[in-house]
Amino acid sequence: MSSRTRSARNRPARPRSDRARSTWTRLARTGLGRASAHRVRVAAVASLAAAALVLTAGCTSSADDRTSLVTRQQEARVTVVGATDAPERAVEASRALFASSPVAVVAPDGDPEAQAEASDEARRLRVPMLLAPAPAPAAGSSGASASPAPSTTGSTTDSAAADPTADGTADGSSTVLAAELERLGVDTVLTVGDVGALDATGVEVVTGASSVDVPEAGSPRSDVLAVVAGGDDVAATATARAAGAEVEALPDGVVDLQASGEAIDALHASTTTATVLIGASFASVPDPGWSVAAARSGEQLPGGGQRFFPDRRFVALYGAPGTGALGVLGEQDVAATVQRTDAVAASYDAVSDRPVVPLLEIIATVAAGAAGADGDYSNELSAESIAPYVDAAAAAGQYVVIDLQPGRADFLSQAKRYESLLSRPNVGLALDPEWRLEADQVPLRQIGGVEASEVNVVSSWLADLVASKGLPPKMFVLHQFRLDMLRDRSTIDTSHPELETLIHVDGQGSQPDKQATWRTLHDGAPAGVAWGWKNFYDEDAPMLSPEQTMADVSPTPDLVTYQ
Structure with missing residues (x-):
């Protein structure tokens, strides 16, 4: 894990002498700083069901009319992959990043080992990774998972002949999975682990990776930054990497981009133009478009991050310029006012349990x-x-x-x-x-x-x-x-x-x-x-x-x- 994943809240306050090198320093030279350059990043989250503009160079259909692998251009500058459960988030990521794919990799929900292997395969094949709901316990098994059917590496089955209700997987998640396989135009599903029966008519199910041909690569989504909250979105993250997106994992416990100096640094440094937010916590963000644009601006308060409270304490001088009658701020010139404010704020450093930021109220x-x-x-x-x-x-x-x-x-x-x-x-x-x-x-x-x-x-x-x-x-x-x-x-x-x-x-x-x-x-x-x-x-x-x-x-x- 990179140094970016350390929480800004755990970083010590900057020494007083460092405040002059704050990110606000740039604003003295640039006025609005980088905020103007990022206005174009502010956008509402568009519906994932809207029609997509896709890049198709090098992705034409072959003679046998197999589905082409086509990555999806982002319709909105910010897309949220924030469904409640991981299988639905995997589907949302697939919808956001792929228009079509002849191959998909499927692993069972709740099986970390299978998902880790499936993630590697999805990235190798450059195709979406999806999750099947964990098989329901077999009758009389006292809660134990049903044993998977014997299989031979490289073997295939036609899921059209399978009973989708046989192992209890015909719930909402399996229906969503089947719909996504159909939307992608999947011809072949590579399964890793016990995914049960797939309700996908006419799709070849392969249990051994050696039998799967690597599809012709779609245009990589190098213009997309995928920001992942939490560590349990293996499938959605694998899909983002398979599509060619840049991936940034947030520090543990961080769901607010404005609260993390590392997240702000990462978004600001990225040259991508679109962002996919992956994690159930992002579903509750009131304005994801603004949150991303603000983080991409790179501007931070002393000590890191963009949130005021409860991370910091402010100490201010109050008054009107040019007169001391309305407060101490006006008792001296501009330079002396800034110096005096810094000194008054510094008197709180030893007694405050938070980093102290000087403030002028004019x-x-x-x-x-x-x-x-x-x-x-x-x-x-x-x-x-x-x-x-x-x-x-x-x-x-x-x-x-x-x-x-x-x-x-x-x-x-x-x-x-x-x-x-x-x-x-x-x-x-x-x-x-x-x-x-x-x-x-x-x-x-x-x-x-x-x-x-x-x-x-x-x-x-x-x-x-x-x-x-x-x-x-x-x-x-x-x-x-x-x-x-x-x-x-x-x-x-x-x-x-x-x-x-x-x-x-x-x-x-x-x-x-x-x-x-x-x-x-x-x-x-x-x-x-x-x-x-x-x-x-x-x-x-x-x-x-x-x-x-x-x-x-x-x-x-x-x-x-x-x-």
């Missing part, structure tokens, strides 16, 4: 006391003025969150102002409902709030942006220190795989009061959200040290912000 739209020319009581910074912070953070291996204080505007219209920045892999989005006001409200006179429906509109737009550009997941932050700031909070949609939602508790003052707010806001929160805690340099009494923050705040925060 207030992009600032709630204002005056209506302004547009009447929305919000001053919007230009994306161009924020870009130097994003560039510098990317070069230093830091993440950035764009914070919105919309006044009387709505969150979506303001978020769209920063689409160019949000199209970068290291930039997420924060909504600050305290400053989301009604038409008759003014900042600092009322505390605002937002309906869950508006939050969901923004998260859907952001998730679509991530998916359309093949970007890694984004952090989606919701600020809150009163329950009515996020109205109908239980209906907030946290199902987008492209986003990882965090509720940031912004309470300030005495520690007992802050702890009470922290506990209150946890009650009834949407399932699966991460949590952020804020330390105020001037307003807290007292402000917690890094050691106290990790020890006294329970549950331990995923993000700690300094203002």
Whole structure:
């Protein structure tokens, strides 16, 4: 097993000095980095039953009208082979990678030794490998498998004369197998192990490989990467190799491409243009097309992988560029801000049980006391003025969150102002409902709030942006220190795989009061959200040290912000 199969979660955090060499560094030079180059990889999973465009060079029918061996071009950029049981996954792989084949290799489900031998034969012959359901126990056998009929190496039988129900194999799996043999146009089946009787009319069944001629090779599917989760998909994997596909096995226990640095490295390094995901676990992936495209982008967080929580802890400076009145982020220039953020994050290295990532939360739209020319009581910074912070953070291996204080505007219209920045892999989005006001409200006179429906509109737009550009997941932050700031909070949609939602508790003052707010806001929160805690340099009494923050705040925060 290659080094790629080691889980990223077991790798130590990068030394602080290595953060400057993070994969985000490339973004400072390339803007969108490689994400744009991978947009073409984003596609919905097409039906395996759709008509295929096939390569037929060198695969014409012979004089005796035997079936040609024809590999299949991929209709979709991503295909999922994710049926519940291995025999059906074997069929799905065959459908995905072969249009036709005169020969197929069949082994019994549940027989590892036979499957290993069958895998070798399928790859030698360059034909699909399929699985027959294990024979049912014979009557009165007390659960023992029926003994296989005597056979002679190289012998053949005509399965048309066999009774498909004789050994109990005429179930759903055997029906699927028979249908696939018919679809492929198989003339000869090479069996390895006790596969029972095959319900395949007119097919020659051979029990010895020496009697099987190697078919004329179909066009190899060298443009396909087969990603295999788990180690029990011998047949589907053998079919992928037989078709000429590149095969990458995921580390043990990994089913989320975004969680594995090794998987991301492998997909990024591959020059293939199509992907087949093999494994039952892939059937539950909400958006396989995006997941593959994001992994192929190659962008990773410090420490490896693309998932934020619970693999990492973030430590942030908060504020607006050019002014210290709104937070410490604006107390110094861009370069000094990045250095200060790195130093504050480093103070958590010794007390955090996870790798620590520095973060900048930049207030992009600032709630204002005056209506302004547009009447929305919000001053919007230009994306161009924020870009130097994003560039510098990317070069230093830091993440950035764009914070919105919309006044009387709505969150979506303001978020769209920063689409160019949000199209970068290291930039997420924060909504600050305290400053989301009604038409008759003014900042600092009322505390605002937002309906869950508006939050969901923004998260859907952001998730679509991530998916359309093949970007890694984004952090989606919701600020809150009163329950009515996020109205109908239980209906907030946290199902987008492209986003990882965090509720940031912004309470300030005495520690007992802050702890009470922290506990209150946890009650009834949407399932699966991460949590952020804020330390105020001037307003807290007292402000917690890094050691106290990790020890006294329970549950331990995923993000700690300094203002």
